[in-house]
Amino acid sequence: MGGGYIATFTAGAGFLTAPVKWFRSLSTQRSASVVSVNAEHKVNPWPKSTTTTTTTTTTTTMPTVGAAMTQEDRHINGKAVVAGAVEEDQEVKRNWRDYFELAKSIIRSDGGHGSGPPRWFSPLETASRMRNSPLLLYLPGLDGLGCGLVSQQQKLGKIFDVWCLHIPVKDRTPFQELVLLVEETVRSENYRSPERPIYLVGDSVGGCLALAVAARNPDIDLVLILANPATSYSKSHLQSLLPLLEVIPSDLSLISIPYTLSLMTGEPFNLFSSSMKKGLGQQVTFEQLSEGLSELSAYFSVLADILPRDTLLWKLQMMKSASSFANSRLHAVKAQILILASGKDPLLPSLEEAERIRGALPKQEVRVLKGTGKMPKCEIRKFPDSGHLLFLADGVDLVTIIKATSLYRRGKLHDYVSDYMLPTDAEFNKTSDSFRWLNIATGPVMLSTLENGKIVQGLEGIPSEGPVIFVGYHMLLGLEIYPLVIKFMSERNILLRGLAHPMLFAKLEEDEMDLSMFDSYRIMGAVPVTASNFYKLLSSGSHILLYPGGMREALHKKGEEYQLFWPESSEFVRMAARFGAKIIPFGVVGEDDICEILLDSDDQMKIPYLRQSIERRTSQIQLRTDLKGEVSNQVAYFPGLLPKLPGRFYYLFGKPIDTTGMKQELRDREKAHEVYLQVKSEVQSSISYLKEKREKDPYRSLAARTLYQAxxxxxxxxxxxxx
Structure with missing residues (x-):
């Protein structure tokens, strides 16, 4: 038979068209190719009560947001995205209820008794995606149905070609054969598109499957996303369920097994209680609560159909085998890995297991850094309040997680410009809300300069069209960035792409710093500061945020506030002229009113433990080694600070310096240096202007601003x- 075939799902008394296009079966002869998804063959996966009808029959493409993006390209589905956030399309919000409804449909589709071999399907709603989207293979957890991405697949389908593995209830394919099935698909698709990565999203035992395939195929470009991987089965409470399954009478299993499993996992109780908590502010009535509990109890029969006793016994035995198989091969895994770990997983010790896996993986060079240290190419994101079924948990958005970790790519390496996806409204609002306290505490005042030199309040003097380079002073800890980026987005719909320190993009060896604290930077478009990234941003017409003083200014020492630590010369002027970019010098004051530095780098270098930590970290992020003086002193440390009552932030954006038509003139290094010194002088003048003017601000103090707003x-x- 080879190739593939189409399966339909039946439901109830009539025929409910199935959610899927199936690819090959394990029982068929293995072939070197897999039939690709054709939208015209896909049918609706959802019962009529839980779906929105779509008439899409062809695959559409979205423009690439990157170096080649033209003015016409900067519209997605008719929505302008010239500089700011992408308005989210109408999405059908799905949750654990939809999971159970789809589970019932899938089980019925398997002839009503869960038979048939393992096979792939692609959800209908994943038909429309961006150009050159990579393949994403979803490897399910204990249930095996393949519908665990039900609340994620609509967004995933916009940027991935999504295939889900379905293992029917009564299938008894051994773990090693499942590895071969996935491996064959991976090799076939890699042969078809060797230039693109393949993503393996492994849920629980699916995480073991993903690791096993990666270990056996180290030369294939794989990206693994593991959600609560079952590699810690030996430490799991599930082991205690095996003796019970072996002795429980068959006539009681229909009732006892789903309840026992639910009590052990906390699911779907946790999912249900989460939904109820969301509704508490809306005065959930007793009737609503009763209906919800009744609905919840009705799904136990579905759980019994998904995992009857014999199936559950087989699955647990397979999980044990899968855990052992994957753990014995961790040393051979070379894939890029993201581990998602729940803090309230009653099945597995997921938080501890994530750290163990990262420590067991082979250490590799991280290309974004220039240091010689090696480290696992693995990141961890923790979800303290989530249970085992992470992808069904409220507030967990896999696409946002992928964007925040810079994990999305369509080539061999992640391109921070062409692979970047603009923040959605929801992502921007979440980022803005998380820094609302800083906005309230600092009451930012932003001034800009018109073409005629007049200073006005607000951002009227900022050009809408790029490329534009904002060149400014980096204040203590760089906290001025948050109000700046949020203000530009909310008032002018302009996204500032910051050129940031590489330390924000890769975990250093034996460093306790949690990279998740910088996720908002990456979502809002920050890129590692390199000449190539700068070039790509200019060519794409971006608004770029550049700090020549870099980390030396942001982590300055005692008494160094408002001092510029810039190189003697900079190439950014010549690069700007090449693209006819506008350069806007800007100054900021106020942040040093918030904190007093107690321990700077000089103080900490006198303490042996801190000195060793600073030297180890700094050695891995060597930057500006070709420069001399203070500007080359990029010491990676965190100052000891004493908080104060916050002062007000003041920003002044100077008159734009237009380099249009100056490409030939500014090839001369001396003339380019004159422009560079002009930019530096205007930044210093802006700082002096703001320091003088803030003395006349009647609302400079937090108390005065609070009273005004009251x-x-x-x-x-x-x-x-x-x-």
């Missing part, structure tokens, strides 16, 4: 000094 409304703009 009388005028919390959303009222607080006035400042006269211009």
């Amino acid at each position: 009388t005028h409304g919390s959303e009222a703009d607080v006035p400042t000094f006269d211009l």
